[in-house]
Amino acid sequence: MERVCEAERMLIGGELVESVTGEWSTSINPATEEPIGRVPAGSSEDVDRAVQAAEKAWPAWAALTPMERAAAMNRFADAIAARADEILRIEVSDTGNTIRPMRLIDVPTAVESLRYYAGLGPDLRGDTIPATSQNLHLTLHEPYGVVARIAPFNHPIMFAVARTAAALAAGNAVIVKPPETSPLSSMVLAEIARDTLPPGVFNIITGEGAVVGNAIVRHPGIKRIAFIGSPETGRAIQKSAAEVGVKHITLELGGKNPMIVFPDCEPEKIADAAVFGMNFSWQGQSCGSLSRLLVHEDIYDHVLNAVVERVAALRIGDPLSDATDVGPVNSELHMQRILAHCDNADADGARRMLGGARPEGEQFLKGFWVAPTVYGDVTPDMRLWQQEVFGPVMAIGRWKDFDEAVAMANSTEYGLTAAVWTHDINAALKMAKQIRSGHIWINGSSMHFLGVPFGGMKSSGVGREEGREELLSYTESKTINIMLS
Numbered sequence: 001m002e003r004v005c006e007a008e009r010m011l012i013g014g015e016l017v018e019s020v021t022g023e024w025s026t027s028i029n030p031a032t033e034e035p036i037g038r039v040p041a042g043s044s045e046d047v048d049r050a051v052q053a054a055e056k057a058w059p060a061w062a063a064l065t066p067m068e069r070a071a072a073m074n075r076f077a078d079a080i081a082a083r084a085d086e087i088l089r090i091e092v093s094d095t096g097n098t099i100r101p102m103r104l105i106d107v108p109t110a111v112e113s114l115r116y117y118a119g120l121g122p123d124l125r126g127d128t129i130p131a132t133s134q135n136l137h138l139t140l141h142e143p144y145g146v147v148a149r150i151a152p153f154n155h156p157i158m159f160a161v162a163r164t165a166a167a168l169a170a171g172n173a174v175i176v177k178p179p180e181t182s183p184l185s186s187m188v189l190a191e192i193a194r195d196t197l198p199p200g201v202f203n204i205i206t207g208e209g210a211v212v213g214n215a216i217v218r219h220p221g222i223k224r225i226a227f228i229g230s231p232e233t234g235r236a237i238q239k240s241a242a243e244v245g246v247k248h249i250t251l252e253l254g255g256k257n258p259m260i261v262f263p264d265c266e267p268e269k270i271a272d273a274a275v276f277g278m279n280f281s282w283q284g285q286s287c288g289s290l291s292r293l294l295v296h297e298d299i300y301d302h303v304l305n306a307v308v309e310r311v312a313a314l315r316i317g318d319p320l321s322d323a324t325d326v327g328p329v330n331s332e333l334h335m336q337r338i339l340a341h342c343d344n345a346d347a348d349g350a351r352r353m354l355g356g357a358r359p360e361g362e363q364f365l366k367g368f369w370v371a372p373t374v375y376g377d378v379t380p381d382m383r384l385w386q387q388e389v390f391g392p393v394m395a396i397g398r399w400k401d402f403d404e405a406v407a408m409a410n411s412t413e414y415g416l417t418a419a420v421w422t423h424d425i426n427a428a429l430k431m432a433k434q435i436r437s438g439h440i441w442i443n444g445s446s447m448h449f450l451g452v453p454f455g456g457m458k459s460s461g462v463g464r465e466e467g468r469e470e471l472l473s474y475t476e477s478k479t480i481n482i483m484l485s
Helices: 044-063 066-082 084-095 099-123 156-162 165-169 184-196 209-218 231-242 267-277 300-312 332-348 402-409 425-434 468-473
Strands: 010-012 015-017 024-028 035-040 136-143 146-150 173-177 202-204 224-228 248-252 258-261 292-296 351-354 373-376 393-399 417-421 439-442 475-482
Touching: 010 044, 010 184, 015 184, 035 084, 035 184, 044 136, 044 146, 044 173, 044 202, 044 209, 066 084, 066 099, 066 165, 066 184, 084 099, 084 156, 084 184, 099 156, 099 165, 099 468, 146 209, 156 184, 165 468, 173 209, 184 202, 209 231, 224 231, 231 248, 258 267, 258 402, 267 300, 267 417, 292 300, 292 402, 300 351, 300 373, 300 393, 332 351, 332 393, 393 402, 402 425, 417 425, 425 439, 468 475
Parallel strands: 146 173, 146 224, 173 202, 224 248, 258 292, 258 417, 292 393, 373 393, 417 439
Antiparallel strands: 010 015, 010 202, 024 035, 136 475, 351 373
């Protein structure tokens, strides 16, 4: 085994432990299919142990002042930053994401989010309401207590940390379930949390979604759950949770996100923005990727050819190399699903311009590789237009007039992100108001800004993250009426 991570224990109640069952799960490098580490195969008993530890820990954590919690969170952030290089190399080997963008984004975002919410904690205040003239009416924000985060495979460390920072700042104890196909960085995170946070405030349970994830969703001690993943799994979580209790669940789900290009744009600049917005650096495995490019017919051919030229120039190979633009996808099952989408696109009559198969060459015979792919002349009736691929596959279609572009953009069940490109600010704002997506860029692509809410409409989810709204979402509002004599 080419071991990249020596840590092998999950975290419960401040202790690094194995699973109750003593069973293990092996993690595979998607570039080589070689085993690179193992994690405990958690069980429902392990989840129950974590809930008990969190229940014991959260009252004292919530009783701290916001500044005391902030101090602990900043120590947590400092320790993560100190081991950034180690975490980075483990995660690149475990996910297949390329190292250059991860160096700039994943660990830094985790650290910055901890610091942001640590600073925002003192702003967690209620209101006084002048409901009557003779009495006092006020609200408080109180933590749920024990909350859970089920993290996806594309950015394990970032989502395990950045998307639990608000919960910690609000006074909750957290249980994190890392992704089963890329869990290794969470073992390092377990060591860091053990050494910097009070026991039981931060717990990590590794294992299969059908076992550990389902146990989290159905545990009566966990009322607040956050999930990032597919709409199918999101609906299953809602259904399973509703069978056992009343829970607050937020979901950041899939996207089939449009980038709408007006004829006044410069085609070469649009091609650069489209390739950047597709997130090829993590193989298009991003819910917010701009995977549908809607180009006005006047510049369609120019843009299509420019995009193909740029995608063809992307360098595929070892994700640990700074020279690599595109690595492997995360798992064999995911690779097969992506290639099936390409087969469907061929059958539906889309024009394959590039890719749609394994890259050529001996180095790609092992590993989970899909060549960066571009389809032209894609129309709203095709499956490639409607279905999320979650891979390095871009669909490009044309439009004639404003209303047609809006209809094409809104013609899927998804509504996570969108981008509008034009020099006409009136047209841009009019378009942005009519597109049913939760996060929209004008003359920009695929950027997140800390403090700016992010989330989807329609089947792309419920709730917002990355801002003050996320902090409030980890609290319950309590009203107190004081009757004055």
